[in-house]
Amino acid sequence: MSQDVQPATTGSGVPADVPAAGAPPQPQTAARVPPALAAACFLSNFDRFAITPLLMAIATGFHVRLGQVVLVASGYFFAYGCAQPLWGMLSDRYGRMRVIRFTLGAAAVCALASAAAPTLTALVILRIVTGAFFGAVVPASLTYVGDTVPAALRQRALSDLQVALAIGTAAATVVAGAVAAVSSWRAMLALSAVLAVITLLALRRLSESRTATTLRRPSEQLASVLRLRWSWLVMGFGLIEGAVLLGCFTFLAPALENRGIGALGAGGVTALYGAGTLGFSRLLKRVALRPAWQLLAAGGVMMTAGFLVASASLNVAGIGAAAILLGGGWSFFHSSLQNWATTLVPAARGTAVALFVASLFVGSALGSGLGGPLAQHGHYPQLFVLAAATAVPLTALAAWLRTRYTPAGS
The missing domain is CATH 1.20.1250.20 (MFS general substrate transporter like domains)
Known part of the structure; x- marks a missing residue:
């Protein structure tokens, strides 16, 4: 059988990757990822990997043992993963960019609230919600690339997202440690909120990748x-x-x-x-x-x-x-x-x-x-x-x- 396959077709013989009749053309046909989308993926990994270096500082700030603070990270990771199917179904129904913009905006609010959390319990809850919102960004971005980049070139475009994710991972540990050392863990969470707002503004110019679906x-x-x-x-x-x-x-x-x-x-x-x-x-x-x-x-x-x-x-x-x-x-x-x-x-x-x-x-x-x-x-x-x-x-x-x-x- 052929290994690099042709797009699936609908019952009418029209490729399933092609928008419905009357829909505007897909916004991208080259193996490049829009910088704003790469920035959103960077931020998702940046916020996720930044929390681990902050745990000791959070424990010190709330005068509790490190074991009590671990839920700040594990709760975030759990919500980040479990929310994926929900966001995937919503992006199929309402659009990739709508989901990314909404969740980035909500994550910015939650990150800012986390920076001002008065108690450890409040911080845990807020970080869980933040993780659930940030969890939408990467799968929706991958799907956007799947919608907009031809199958033959898609692997190259996905490698751009991998670069953004890798930079986010590496930068998170370095920046989080530095910010916590010179300021506080609260400043680091506030920084994520600011970056989310900036990214959200940059995403305004990106059009939807799909305008119609039969499902x-x-x-x-x-x-x-x-x-x-x-x-x-x-x-x-x-x-x-x-x-x-x-x-x-x-x-x-x-x-x-x-x-x-x-x-x-x-x-x-x-x-x-x-x-x-x-x-x-x-x-x-x-x-x-x-x-x-x-x-x-x-x-x-x-x-x-x-x-x-x-x-x-x-x-x-x-x-x-x-x-x-x-x-x-x-x-x-x-x-x-x-x-x-x-x-x-x-x-x-x-x-x-x-x-x-x-x-x-x-x-x-x-x-x-x-x-x-x-x-x-x-x-x-x-x-x-x-x-x-x-x-x-x-x-x-x-x-x-x-x-x-x-x-x-x-």
Whole structure:
């Protein structure tokens, strides 16, 4: 079967990616992402990854133990992931840009309120709500690219979003630590609010990517995705990828700290993940026209190699190299899965992408939970070997099935 497929068609033979008759043309036909959209993705990751370096400062500010403050982060992450399907269905019904603008505006209000939170309980609640709103930005942006960039060029455009996300991840830890040191954690949350407002203003000029859809009710959107077996497979791959890559990546810094490296040094070493993601994302853009299965295979090899290096060398050099390789795995493997998700059900693309992203976050929670007991007893080599061993069949199966994939009607 053909591996790079043609768009799915409607019953009339019209490609499903084409707007309904009378609708204005789609706003973009080149493999470039609008800067304002990239900025929105940057901000989503920036706000999400900035909270971890602030936890100690928040605990000090409220005069509580660090364990009591962890819910500020975990609650945010949980809401960020669980809200994805809702935003996906809403973006299919009301439009991608409407959802992004609304949620960015709401996130700005919540971030500003978080900066002024009088109690820890209020802060936890506000951060949970903020996470739910920021959770809409990335899947809606991915869907916007799926709507507006031709399938043959889509991988290159998605690599631009990967760059924005990588910069947001790397910048968050550095900026949050600096702002907390010279000012306070409240100033950092206020900064996110200001950046959200600026981004919202920049997004005003972007037109909607779709103006019509045959699927009006959320139940129809959801059913159209869930009845397709390929959707379950791609979500399954996202679940396992989240468990392996995101879940086990969490233990790189603790592995260094277990060897006597300070928290600041361990964080600096694992921040090389952001540098790896950035560098390999630029490389991906150069090779994005290669067959999708090759990109998946390359990403899986880097993912596997990263964890094997980490298991063999629990030192600064080994963990640093592992972080860079895992950044490459994320750039190649994850972006290829993202691209796959955008092709599943064009008429309900927002729902399909959001379910994929939600599966990724569920997987990351499962991976960190399952790896916790090994990490607790210092068995980091065994933990990383298990991650590498899981990545091998994941890569082989995903790459093979990608060569078999053809959307219905193509």
